[in-house]
Amino acid sequence: MDLQNLNPSSLKSRFTARFLRALTEINAPKTISSSSPREIFQRYRRIKVAADKSMAYSVRSRRIWSRATLWRLRTRSRSRRLVSFGRRASVKTRTTASHGKENKEHHGAVLGVQAEELRELVPGGEAMDLCNLLDETAHYIKCLTTQVQVMRTIANLYSIE
Amino acid sequence: MNRALPEILQCSDMTVLERQRARLKWQQEQFQQHQQESYFSELSGVFSSQTGHVQGFRQGDLMSCGGAAGGGDSVLSDVVMTRQLKPDPGLETAWPELGKVDMGAMGFGPCGYGNGQSFDMNQAISRTSSCPPAVAAAEVKGNLEKMGLAVERDSLKKRKVEKLQNSKVVAEDDSKRIKASEEEESKITGPNTRKSSNNKKETYGDTSKENSKVSDVQKPDYIHVRARRGQATDSHSLAERVRREKISERMKYLQDLVPGCNKITGKAGMLDEIINYVQSLQRQVEFLSMKLATVNPRLNFDIDNLYAKDVFPYCTTNFPTVGNMAQELANHPPYVQFNPFQQVVSGCGVEMGINSTEMALQRTISAPVSIPDTSFLNTSCFTGMQQIQPSAAWDAELQNLYNVAFTGSIEGSDLKMEM
Numbered sequence: 001m002d003l004q005n006l007n008p009s010s011l012k013s014r015f016t017a018r019f020l021r022a023l024t025e026i027n028a029p030k031t032i033s034s035s036s037p038r039e040i041f042q043r044y045r046r047i048k049v050a051a052d053k054s055m056a057y058s059v060r061s062r063r064i065w066s067r068a069t070l071w072r073l074r075t076r077s078r079s080r081r082l083v084s085f086g087r088r089a090s091v092k093t094r095t096t097a098s099h100g101k102e103n104k105e106h107h108g109a110v111l112g113v114q115a116e117e118l119r120e121l122v123p124g125g126e127a128m129d130l131c132n133l134l135d136e137t138a139h140y141i142k143c144l145t146t147q148v149q150v151m152r153t154i155a156n157l158y159s160i161e
Numbered sequence: 162m163n164r165a166l167p168e169i170l171q172c173s174d175m176t177v178l179e180r181q182r183a184r185l186k187w188q189q190e191q192f193q194q195h196q197q198e199s200y201f202s203e204l205s206g207v208f209s210s211q212t213g214h215v216q217g218f219r220q221g222d223l224m225s226c227g228g229a230a231g232g233g234d235s236v237l238s239d240v241v242m243t244r245q246l247k248p249d250p251g252l253e254t255a256w257p258e259l260g261k262v263d264m265g266a267m268g269f270g271p272c273g274y275g276n277g278q279s280f281d282m283n284q285a286i287s288r289t290s291s292c293p294p295a296v297a298a299a300e301v302k303g304n305l306e307k308m309g310l311a312v313e314r315d316s317l318k319k320r321k322v323e324k325l326q327n328s329k330v331v332a333e334d335d336s337k338r339i340k341a342s343e344e345e346e347s348k349i350t351g352p353n354t355r356k357s358s359n360n361k362k363e364t365y366g367d368t369s370k371e372n373s374k375v376s377d378v379q380k381p382d383y384i385h386v387r388a389r390r391g392q393a394t395d396s397h398s399l400a401e402r403v404r405r406e407k408i409s410e411r412m413k414y415l416q417d418l419v420p421g422c423n424k425i426t427g428k429a430g431m432l433d434e435i436i437n438y439v440q441s442l443q444r445q446v447e448f449l450s451m452k453l454a455t456v457n458p459r460l461n462f463d464i465d466n467l468y469a470k471d472v473f474p475y476c477t478t479n480f481p482t483v484g485n486m487a488q489e490l491a492n493h494p495p496y497v498q499f500n501p502f503q504q505v506v507s508g509c510g511v512e513m514g515i516n517s518t519e520m521a522l523q524r525t526i527s528a529p530v531s532i533p534d535t536s537f538l539n540t541s542c543f544t545g546m547q548q549i550q551p552s553a554a555w556d557a558e559l560q561n562l563y564n565v566a567f568t569g570s571i572e573g574s575d576l577k578m579e580m
Contacts, residue, residue, distance in 0.1 A: 023453065044454035051450055114432035121439045131404065134411035137435060141418050144442040151449040159456040 011058055011143065016150050018054035023154075026050060049073060055147050064132070065140050068124025 007013055026046050053073055059066035118133060119125035122140050125133050386403055388394040412431055416422045419438045425431055 040455050044451045047454050048447060048450040051446060114429060114436060117436050118432065118439070121436060121443070131407050131411065134408060134415060137439065138411065138415050138418055141415070141435075141439060141442065144439070144446065148442060148445045148449065151446065151453065155449055155452045155456065159452070 012146050012150060014058035015055050015143075015146060018057055019051055019150065020154070022050035022054055023047065051147060051151060055143055059139075059143060063136060063139055064124045064128060065122050065136050072123060 026043060052069055056066040056069040056073075061067045061070065115130050115133065118137060119128070122133065122137050125136065128136060386399055388399060392398075392402075408428075412428060415435055416425075416431060419435055422431060422434050425434055
C-alpha cells in the first residue's frame with residue numbers, strides 16, 4: 001500500500017495529496033490552546049467536508065456521485081452564507097427528491113425499499129435507475145474504502161503514543 | 162472467405178448449421194484481427210441504422226455479449242455503450258468499415274458510464290464471457306456481423322420502410338437476443354447453436370423488420386438480443402430480461418466488493434448487505450475525521466509525512482539505535498538539524514513536550530521522520546516536498562512552542578538557521 005501511494009495518478013495518491021493539503025490549511029491557524037469541544041467539533045466538520053471534497057475532486061466528476069457531492073457541498077456552503085436565500089437550497093433538495101420518487105415508480109423495481117435506501121446513501125442516487133445506481137454504488141464503495149484507508153493511516157501516523 | 166460468407170449466407174438452400182459454421186470461422190478471423198479492442202460491457206449490441214446500414218462496432222464488445230453462436234440475427238453487432246451512432250451511407254460501403262466505426266450509446270436510456278469508466282466493466286466483461294471467451298466471442302461476433310449484414314441486405318431488398326415500434330425496444334430486443342445467445346454460446350457447440358438458430362428463425366422476421374427501421378441517428382445505439390428458446394419474444398419481456406441481466410451482473414460485481422457477501426443469495430439480502438457496508442464506511446469516515454480533529458490539532462500534515470511513511474520501513478531497523486540516542490537527542494534540539502521534516506518532528510515533540518521530552522522524542526522517532534540522517538531523508542523524499550512550505554504563522558507558532566517546551570535549551574539562532 002505504501003509503495004502504491006507513490007503512483008502519482010492513482011486515486012489514492014490524488015486523494016491523499018488533496019486531503020493532506022486541506023488538513024494543513026485546517027490545522028495551520030490553530031494554536032495549542034484552542035481545544036475546546038466546540039472548536040474540535042468545528043474542526044471535525046471541516047475535516048469531514050475536506051475529506052469528501054477531496055475524494056470527489058480526485059474522481060474529477062467522472063461519476064454521478066462525485067458530481068452530486070460537489071454540487072451538494074457548493075450549495076450548502078452557499079446556503080450557509082446566504083441565510084436569507086436558504087429556501088433555495090431546500091427547494092432544490094425537495095425537487096430532486098420528488099424527481100427521484102417519480103423515477104422510482106417508473107422503474108418499479110422489485111427491490112424498491114432497499115433501492116430507495118441505497119439512493120439515499122449514495123450521493124446523487126435519487127435520479128438514477130437501479131442499474132446505474134448499482135454501478136455508482138460499486139465505484140462509491142471503492143472510493144470510500146480508499147478514503148478510509150488513507151485517513152486511518154494518517155490518523156495512526158499522528159496518534160502513535 | 163471473408164467476402165464469400167455473406168453470399169453464402171444469403172443462399173437459402175444452405176443449411177442453418179453450415180451457415181453457422183461459416184459464420185463462426187469468419188468471426189474467428191475477424192476476432193483475431195481486432196483482438197485488442199475489447200472495452201465495454203455486457204450488452205453491447207451494435208446495430209445499423211434504419212435503412213439497415215451497418216455502422217460498425219467494436220470486436221471486443223461482442224465478447225461480452227457472447228454472442229449468438231447461431232447468431233445470424235440481422236441486427237447483431239456490438240455496441241459500445243457510450244459511443245455515438247453514425248449512419249453509414251450504404252450497406253455495401255459499410256462492409257469495409259466493420260470493426261472500425263464506433264457505435265453509439267446503448268438504447269437503454271442514459272447510462273452512467275463515461276468514457277473513463279473501465280474497471281468495473283472490464284470485470285463485468287470477464288465475468289460474462291465464460292467459456293473460451295475470446296474464441297467464442299469472436300466467432301459469435303463474426304457470425305453476428307455476417308448475419309446482420311446479410312439480413313440487412315435481404316431486408317433492404319425485400320422490405321419497404323415499416324414502422325419500428327420503438328427503436329429502444331429494438332435495441333433491447335437485440336441486446337436481449339445477444340445476451341441470450343451469449344448465454345447459450347457459453348455452453349457452446351452444436352446443440353446450442355441449433356437452438357439459437359431456431360430462436361433466430363423465430364425472431365428473424367421480427368428483428369429484420371425492426372432492424373430495417375432502426376433508429377434515427379440521434380437515438381442511442383441498439384443492443385440486439387435474441388430470445389432464448391422457449392422464452393417469450395415479446396419486446397417488452399426481452400427488454401426486461403436484458404435489464405434484469407444487467408442488474409444481476411452488477412450485483413455480482415458488488416458481491417465481490419463487499420466483504421462477506423458470498424453466502425448471501427438473492428437480491429434483497431445482497432442489497433441489505435451493501436447498504437450496511439456503505440453506511441459503515443461512511444460512519445468510519447466520520448469517525449476518522451473526528452479522530453483527526455481531536456488527536457492531532459497541531460501537526461503539520463505535509464505530504465512529506467505520508468511519503469516518509471514509505472520510508473518508515475527503512476526507519477524501523479534503526480529504531481533501537483535511535484532510541485539509544487534518545488538521551489543524546491534530548492540534550493540538544495536534534496531534529497532541528499533536519500530540513501522541513503523537522504517541522505513535523507518538532508510538532509510531534511512539542512505537543513507532548515509538556516509531559517516529557519523523551520516521550521516526545523520517541524513520538525517523533527515513531528513518526529515518519531526519525532532517522533538523524535538528513536541525507537537519507539533527503540534521498541527518500543519525494544519531489545513534492547518542496548512545494549509544501551510552512552506558513553509564517555506556523556513558524557511563529559513553532560518558535561513559541563519551542564520556547565515553551567525547551568526553555569533555555571533551544572537556541573533561537575540555531576532554529577532559524579535550520580528553518
